[in-house]
Amino acid sequence: MGMTEYQIERQKISLKPCPFCGGEARLKKHQRLEQTWYVQCKDCGIRTANSVQPPYESWKTAMNYPVRLWNRRIEDGNNGL
Ligand SMILES: [Zn+2]
Numbered sequence: 540m541g542m543t544e545y546q547i548e549r550q551k552i553s554l555k556p557c558p559f560c561g562g563e564a565r566l567k568k569h570q571r572l573e574q575t576w577y578v579q580c581k582d583c584g585i586r587t588a589n590s591v592q593p594p595y596e597s598w599k600t601a602m603n604y605p606v607r608l609w610n611r612r613i614e615d616g617n618n619g620l
Pocket residue numbers: 557558559560561562580581582583584585
């Protein structure tokens with residue numbers, strides 16, 4: 540299964556398939572919190588933590604953080620466990 544690639548707010552987003560069900564993932568903006576994003580599987584609903592934009596970083600960074608979290612896999616060697 541390949542990556543899902545699309546554009547959101549002029550950013551190119553590349554997301555791996557869901558590690559649990561193989562479903563398609565999407566980057567989503569939090570409905571209430573400003574500049575807060577997370578990645579969620581469209582099929583099983585599993586999601587990353589919210590990323591909150593620190594005031595010294597750009598909105599692009601706020602979007603990239605959950606994408607990095609989602610695409611990280613244990614075999615990448617940095618799972619922290
Ligand atoms: Zn899933």
